[in-house]
Amino acid sequence: MSEYGQRVPAAEVFDALGTEYEKAFAGSAAHRASLEWLLGRLAPGSRVLDVGSGTGRPTAEVLAGAGHRVLGVDVSPVMVDIASRQVPGAEFRCADVRVTPWEEGSFDAVCVYFSLLQMSRAEQAGVLRAVGRAVRPGGSVVLATVPLDVEDVEAVFMGQPVRVTSFAEDGFAALAEAAGLAVLARHSARFTPAHPEAVPEPHLFLYCERAATAPGDG
Numbered sequence: 001m002s003e004y005g006q007r008v009p010a011a012e013v014f015d016a017l018g019t020e021y022e023k024a025f026a027g028s029a030a031h032r033a034s035l036e037w038l039l040g041r042l043a044p045g046s047r048v049l050d051v052g053s054g055t056g057r058p059t060a061e062v063l064a065g066a067g068h069r070v071l072g073v074d075v076s077p078v079m080v081d082i083a084s085r086q087v088p089g090a091e092f093r094c095a096d097v098r099v100t101p102w103e104e105g106s107f108d109a110v111c112v113y114f115s116l117l118q119m120s121r122a123e124q125a126g127v128l129r130a131v132g133r134a135v136r137p138g139g140s141v142v143l144a145t146v147p148l149d150v151e152d153v154e155a156v157f158m159g160q161p162v163r164v165t166s167f168a169e170d171g172f173a174a175l176a177e178a179a180g181l182a183v184l185a186r187h188s189a190r191f192t193p194a195h196p197e198a199v200p201e202p203h204l205f206l207y208c209e210r211a212a213t214a215p216g217d218g
Contacts, residue, residue: 024193026058031113034142034187034205035062038109041140042068046108049073049134051097051127052115056083056090059111064089071107073097098123102134109140114203116145117164120152124165125175132180135210141181145172147188147204169204181208 025031035058042048046068050059053072060083064070070090074080080094098119110131116124128143135141149168154161167175173183185207192200 024195024198025191027194028189028191028203030187030189030191030203030205031144032058032062034144034207035059037207038111038140038142039063039066042066042109045069047071047106049102049107049110049131050090051110051112051131053083053092054079056087056092059113060090060092061087063111073100097127097130100130102130104133105136105139107135107139109142110135111142113142113144114146117166118162119165121165121167124167125178128175128179128181132210137210137212139210141176141206141208141210143172143176143181143206143208145204147172147202172204173206176206176208180211181206182211183208 038048039062044067048063048068048070050063050070050072053060053074054076056072060070060072064087070087072080072083072087072090072092073095074083074092075094075096077094080092083090083092097115112127112131116127119127131141146164146166147169148164148166149171151165153164155164166172169186169188173186176183183206187205187207189203189205190200191203192198
């Protein structure tokens with residue numbers, strides 16, 4: 001669930017947060033509900049990519065605990081180390097998903113939980129296109145973001161300075177569709193992280209499926 005930075009690199013932000021991030025967001029019922037939806041669509045032993053895997057909890061832990069083969073990727077080496085220790089049943093790699101190539105159709109499902117907010121809009125579109133290619137046709141994708149129409153805005157996230165870029169709800173759904181994903185359902189929620197400086201924030205979850213053909217496949 002980590003994010004990728006522009007002025008302050010996301011690796012530095014999430015290296016500093018460590019397990020505090022997990023504690024702040026562990027109570028998200030909407031996140032858990034989206035995982036239940038995903039589990040209901042997966043065949044036994046499915047291959048799942050967790051983009052911005054953070055501490056491995058709850059996403060990789062829930063999926064690996066259900067018998068699925070999970071690859072978690074995060075730009076923060078501290079997060080990767082924590083996740084590897086906390087969820088030994090999954091594989092974790094330290095990498096920048098903006099430049100990581102994925103084999104076409106190599107995953108049955110992909111999760112992207114709040115992993116885009118420190119990317120530019122062009123980078124977010126590029127990552128979603130890569131996700132659309134990485135999941136097999138008919139495969140499932142869960143996307144989550146903070147649905148605000150903002151670009152390169154200064155903010156403080158759990159005491160860490162960040163710059164945030166996002167889309168309003170319809171814009172984010174359109175971004176997913178442009179990446180070859182059919183949006184099957186949307187779920188909006190308000191969540192207050194368990195952190196002294198936290199305020200209620202909107203969360204948007206998109207439940208998606210890769211279309212039979214991706215854009216440009218003909």
